[in-house]
Amino acid sequence: MDKLPPWADAVLVPLISLLLAAALSALVILGIGENPVEAFRLMVEGALLRSAGWGYTLYYATNFIFTGLAVAVAFHARLFNIGGEGQAMIGGLGVAVICLYLPWPHWTLALVAASASAAVFGAAWAFIPAYLQARRGSHIVITTIMFNFIAAALLNYLLVNVMKPPGQQDPATAVFPASTHLPTFQDMFATEAMPLFRGSPGNVTFFLAIAACVLVWLLIWRTRLGYEIRALGHSESAARYAGISPVRTIVVAMLISGGLAGLMGVNTAMGEAERLTMNATEGAGFIGIAVALMGRNHPMGVFLAAILFGFLYQGGAELALWTNIPRELIVVIQALVILFTGALDNMVRAPLARLFAARRRAT
Amino acid sequence: MDYATLLQVLDSTVRLATPLLLACLAGLFSERAGVIDIGLEGKMLIAAFFSAAIAAATGSVWLGLLAGLVSSVILSLVHGLASITFRGNQLISGVAINFLAAGLTVLIAQDWFGQGGRTPSLVGGGRWGDITLPFAETLAPVPILGPFYAELLSGHSILVYVGLLMVPLTWWVLFRTRFGLRLRAVGEAPEAVDTAGVSVTGLRYAAVAICGLLCGLAGSYLATGLQAGFVREMTAGRGYIALAALIFAKWRPWHALGACLLFGLLQAVALRYQNIDLGGLTIPVQLMDALPYILTVVILAGFVGKAIPPRAGGEPYVKER
Structure with missing residues (x-):
C-alpha cells in the first residue's frame, strides 16, 4: 500500500477520524432531539471557559x-x-x-x-x-x-x-x-x-x-x-x-x-x-x-x-x-473514536494514501 | 440442602445459563470462522434494550425479539466491516462495539422513556410466558423424577428451549454440513478456502451475522425473559463470561453447554447464598462472582489441558496477488 508522509500519518489521520466521530456524535445528538451546536457550546463553556472547568x-x-x-x-x-x-x-x-x-x-x-x-x-x-x-x-x-x-x-x-x-x-x-x-x-x-x-x-x-x-x-x-x-x-x-x-x-x-x-x-x-x-x-x-x-x-x-x-x-x-443528554454521550463518542482511530483505521487511511500518491505522480 | 432447594438452584442455573449459552454459541460461530469477537457483551446489551423497548411500546414480545435481532446484527456487521472488509484490529473493534452499545442504550432509553436509562417494566404480552411441557402437572406427584420434570425441565420460556436446541444444531451445522466445514476451514486456513474458489469474505460475514443473531437471542432473553425490562448495563459482564466459557469449552458446542451450565450454576449459587459457610471457613460472595474469571485464567494458563484457538483467529485475510 502507498505510504503516507509522516505529518499526515501523525496529524491528518487522527484528525479525520476525530471529525468522523464528531460528525456521528452530532447526528446522535440530533437524533435524540437536541441541538449539537448548542451542546458543543455548553461543553466548551463548562469545561474550558471557567478555571474550575479547567480544574475538572x-x-x-x-x-x-x-x-x-x-x-x-x-x-x-x-x-x-x-x-x-x-x-x-x-x-x-x-x-x-x-x-x-x-x-x-x-x-x-x-x-x-x-x-x-x-x-x-x-x-x-x-x-x-x-x-x-x-x-x-x-x-x-x-x-x-x-x-x-x-x-x-x-x-x-x-x-x-x-x-x-x-x-x-x-x-x-x-x-x-x-x-x-x-x-x-x-x-x-x-x-x-x-x-x-x-x-x-x-x-x-x-x-x-x-x-x-x-x-x-x-x-x-x-x-x-x-x-x-x-x-x-x-x-x-x-x-x-x-x-x-x-x-x-x-x-x-x-x-x-x-x-x-x-x-x-x-x-x-x-x-x-x-x-x-x-x-x-x-x-x-x-x-x-x-x-x-x-x-x-x-x-x-x-x-x-x-x-x-x-x-x-x-x-x-x-x-x-x-440538558436532557445523559453522560453516556461521552461513552458513545469514546466508542466512535476507538472505532475510527483503531478498527477502521484503513478506511480513513486508504483513500488518503491514494490521494497523496496521485499528487506525487502529478508533480 | 433438601431436594426442593436443589431443584430451585438448578432451575435458576438453567435460566442464568441460557443467555451465556446463546452468547457462547454466537462467539463459537464467529471465532471458528477466524473472527475474534469480544463485542458479544455489546451486542447482547443492544439487543436487550431494543427488545425491551419495542416490547414495551407495542406490547408484543415477538416484535421486541425482532428489533433485538436486527440491532444486534447491525452491530455485527459493523464488526464485520471493520475486521473483514477494512482488515482492522478485531479486538479494538470489539471494544468499540461494547462501548457503543453501553452508551447508545442509555442515551436512547433516556430519550424515549425518560426513566434514567431504563425501559418501563414489561407486563403481559411484553414478556415471554413460561411454557409448561406436556404432562408436567400429571407427573408432578411422581417421587424424585416428577418434580425434576415439572420444576426443572418444564416451565421455562421458549428461548431457554431454543438455546438448548441450538447446541445440537450448532454441532450439526459446523460438523455435518458443507457450510460448517468451510466455516471451520476459513478459521484455520483461509488461503486453502480461497484456493478452492470459495469466498473467504462471504463465509466470514455469514459467521459474523449468525453471531449477531445468536447474541440477539441472548440479549432478548435477558430483558424480556429472565427479567422484565431493560436496565443500564444489564448484561453485567455476561458477554465476557460467555467468552470465558468458549475458551473453557475449547470452541466445541457440547462442551460450551457444559461450561455455560457450570458458570450458570456459579451465578445461581452466588445469587441464592450471599456468603457460603463451610464449617468455620466462609466463602465470600465476591469469590463466587470472580470464580468464572479465575477458572478461565487457570484454563488459559494451560494447567487443565491446552486450549488451542482456531489458527487464523484474529488475522484479517489478505488475498495474494
Whole structure:
C-alpha cells in the first residue's frame, strides 16, 4: 500500500477520524432531539471557559494520561493491555495502604511513597497476565479482561469486609489523614484576589502525569529497553534473532504498563476522594485505549488526547446537568473514536494514501 | 440442602445459563470462522434494550425479539466491516462495539422513556410466558423424577428451549454440513478456502451475522425473559463470561453447554447464598462472582489441558496477488 508522509500519518489521520466521530456524535445528538451546536457550546463553556472547568478537565486528563500511557507502552510491544481498569483499581489499593497504615509528616513524602506503592500494585496486577502471555501463550487480551473482573471482586471484598471503618454504610475506606492530602490547583494557584479553580479536583498529580509522559518518551526512544520493546513489537522473530528475550521484554513492558495504570490511583484516591472508593476508576482504564489510539502511542499525542477526553468528560458532565443528554454521550463518542482511530483505521487511511500518491505522480 | 432447594438452584442455573449459552454459541460461530469477537457483551446489551423497548411500546414480545435481532446484527456487521472488509484490529473493534452499545442504550432509553436509562417494566404480552411441557402437572406427584420434570425441565420460556436446541444444531451445522466445514476451514486456513474458489469474505460475514443473531437471542432473553425490562448495563459482564466459557469449552458446542451450565450454576449459587459457610471457613460472595474469571485464567494458563484457538483467529485475510 502507498505510504503516507509522516505529518499526515501523525496529524491528518487522527484528525479525520476525530471529525468522523464528531460528525456521528452530532447526528446522535440530533437524533435524540437536541441541538449539537448548542451542546458543543455548553461543553466548551463548562469545561474550558471557567478555571474550575479547567480544574475538572485536567483532573480527568490526569487519569487518562496515566491509562493512555499504560496502553501505549504495551502497544509498542504489540500487546493489547485492556486491563488498565483493574490495574488502576489495585493501584488505588496500593495508595490506600500507604496513606492509611503509615504515619506521614508531609504530603510530599506521602506522595512519593504512595506513587511507588501504586505503581508496584498496578504492576503486580499486570504480572500474571504478562507471565502467562510470555511463558504459556495465554492471550493477554482475555486474561487482562478477566483480571479486571477479578480486581473488582477483590476490591469489593476488601472494602466491604476488611477496610471499611465500622458503622459506615458505603463500601469505602476511612478518609486518609490530613497530612496525606495533596494540594489542589486551588491551593496552589488561587489567591484572595483571584479565586481560581474553586472546588475543582485537579491537583498536583497532574504534574506527575506530565513527568510520566517525559519518562515514557525517554524510555521508548532513548533507552535500550525501549528499543527492545519496539523491536519486539515490530517483529518477534527479528527481535529474537537480535538476541532480545521475548519473555523478558513482554513481562517488563507489561509491568511498566501496569505500573502506569496503577499510578492513576494516586490521582483518584489521594488527590480527589482522599479515601479509596469502589468505583473510583469510572472506566478511565478503557478510555486509555481511545487515548493511546488517538495519540498514536506517542507521549505527546497521549497528552493531547487525554486533555481532549478530559474536556469531553467534563463537558459531558455539564451537558448532563443542563440538558436532557445523559453522560453516556461521552461513552458513545469514546466508542466512535476507538472505532475510527483503531478498527477502521484503513478506511480513513486508504483513500488518503491514494490521494497523496496521485499528487506525487502529478508533480 | 433438601431436594426442593436443589431443584430451585438448578432451575435458576438453567435460566442464568441460557443467555451465556446463546452468547457462547454466537462467539463459537464467529471465532471458528477466524473472527475474534469480544463485542458479544455489546451486542447482547443492544439487543436487550431494543427488545425491551419495542416490547414495551407495542406490547408484543415477538416484535421486541425482532428489533433485538436486527440491532444486534447491525452491530455485527459493523464488526464485520471493520475486521473483514477494512482488515482492522478485531479486538479494538470489539471494544468499540461494547462501548457503543453501553452508551447508545442509555442515551436512547433516556430519550424515549425518560426513566434514567431504563425501559418501563414489561407486563403481559411484553414478556415471554413460561411454557409448561406436556404432562408436567400429571407427573408432578411422581417421587424424585416428577418434580425434576415439572420444576426443572418444564416451565421455562421458549428461548431457554431454543438455546438448548441450538447446541445440537450448532454441532450439526459446523460438523455435518458443507457450510460448517468451510466455516471451520476459513478459521484455520483461509488461503486453502480461497484456493478452492470459495469466498473467504462471504463465509466470514455469514459467521459474523449468525453471531449477531445468536447474541440477539441472548440479549432478548435477558430483558424480556429472565427479567422484565431493560436496565443500564444489564448484561453485567455476561458477554465476557460467555467468552470465558468458549475458551473453557475449547470452541466445541457440547462442551460450551457444559461450561455455560457450570458458570450458570456459579451465578445461581452466588445469587441464592450471599456468603457460603463451610464449617468455620466462609466463602465470600465476591469469590463466587470472580470464580468464572479465575477458572478461565487457570484454563488459559494451560494447567487443565491446552486450549488451542482456531489458527487464523484474529488475522484479517489478505488475498495474494
